[in-house]
Amino acid sequence: MPLGSLVVISALVCATSAALTRRAVPCPDGVHSATHPACCALYPIVDHIQQNLFDGGECDDEVHESLRLTFHDAIGFSLSQGPSGGGGADGSIMSFSDTELQFSANGGLDDIVKMQEQCLSECGGNGVVSPGDFIQLAGAVGVSNCPGAPRLKFLLGRPNATAPAPDKLVPAPTDSTDVIFARFADAGFNTDEVVALLASHSIASSKVLNPSMVGAPFDTTPELFDTQFFVEELLRPRGFHGTELQSGQTDSPIEGEMRIMSDSLIARDSRTSCTWQSFINNQARMADAFGQAMAKLAVLGQDTSKMIDCSEVIPQPKSLPVEHSQSVFPPGFSNADVEQACSATPFPKLSTLPGPVTPVPPVPS
Structure with missing residues (x-):
């Protein structure tokens, strides 16, 4: 190889290494x-968020709602509609809450928006972070409280929103997969990324879908960022015969657990069923895919060249407890209860937890 080529390659390697190595300095x-x-100014804000929004670092209802808020704010973005299609992750759902919280898809977010507005005011974040920054920062900090979660990235520097996002940009639980995938494609996401973002439902619970099931979790371990959601969504209903209980809700075979129509359809759609199944018993794959998809979501509509990477302020999440490191069937279930959707690969062989079949308790609000 000519000497000149070696010099060029060496220079590229050095430049790449320098770009990847960021030297920390004391605050x-x-x-x-x-x-x-x-980024130094963010540490006291993070501490305030942990103590006052997340009860000292719990993976609780406020975490679930804060993560939901990151999505509902950011997905207000449309490539096809251009500038009139929303500013993405710009905090408009907080800055123009009088408008956006009236959208039906944003039902149940009123409380967490008010809590975050108060937290932003009390922690001294005004002038340091914009509402758009705060929503994504709180979401990333909140997720760090859930064992098994990836450490999400955080970039600082979103300008203040100048207008509310248009209505009808947040996918609804009653939408078909064609509608959902088209909406995500219009925001720049492929179908694999849609499934990855749904890993957020591993720590989710219902707010408004069914008034008789407020706090119902989407899987049996809502305090853990694990793969149980992807297992339990594929269990066929027992005794209910798939009867729709309420618009957007379908029957889970596990008493007390919430299952929504859109999740059920995506889990069984030929375009996404194998990606869905690939997360079962593969915690690392799921967490990595979720982290990458969230990094993309968190900067929708933003000019990242004008933003500062402050990811080091996000706490490092704990690992999953050993007893939860593998996917399992809840008590009373087995492979015979699975609705196999992916034809390319066999469903993983999972063990069944011992003990009686008991209802899943609601997540405390």
Whole structure:
């Protein structure tokens, strides 16, 4: 190889290495460090969020709702509609809450928006972070409280929203997969990324879908970011014969558990069923895919060249407890209860938890 080519390759390697290696410097508080001075101001905000929004670092209802808020704010973005199609992850759902919280798809978000507005005011975040920054920061910090979750990225520097997002950009639980996939494609996401984002339902619970099931979790381990959601969604209903209980809700065979129509359809759609099944018993794959999809979601509509990577301020999540490191069937279920949807690969062989079949308790609000 010519010497000139070696020099070019060497220079490229050095440049790439320099780009990937970010040197941290001490912050004025003498405790933390950051790769950019602007990130230092975020540490006390993160501490305030943990103590006052998430009860000292719990994977609780406020975490679930904060993660939901990151999506509902960011998905207000349309490639086909251009500038009139919303500003994406710009905080418009908070800045123009009087408008956007009236959208039917945003039902149940009123409380978490108010809590975050108060937290932003009390933590000294005004002037440091925009509402769009705060929503994504709170979501990433909240997820870090859930064992098994990836450490989400956080970029600082979203400008204030100048207008509310248009209505009808948030997919509804009653939508068909064609409608859902088209909506996500219009925001720049492929079908694999849609499934990856649905890993958020592993720590989700219902707010408004069924008034008789407020707090009903979407799987049996809502306090853990694990793959149980992907297992349990594929269990066929027992005794209910698939009867629709309410618009957007279908029957789960596990008493007390919420199952929504769109999840059920995506889990069984030929375009997504194998990606769905690939997450079962593969925690690392699911967490990595979710982290990458969330990094993309968190900057929809933003100019990242003008933003600062402050990911180091996000706490490192705990690992899953050993007893939850593998996917399992809940008590009373087995492979015979699975509605096999992916024809390309066999369904994983999972063990069944011992014990009686008991209802899943609601997530405390």
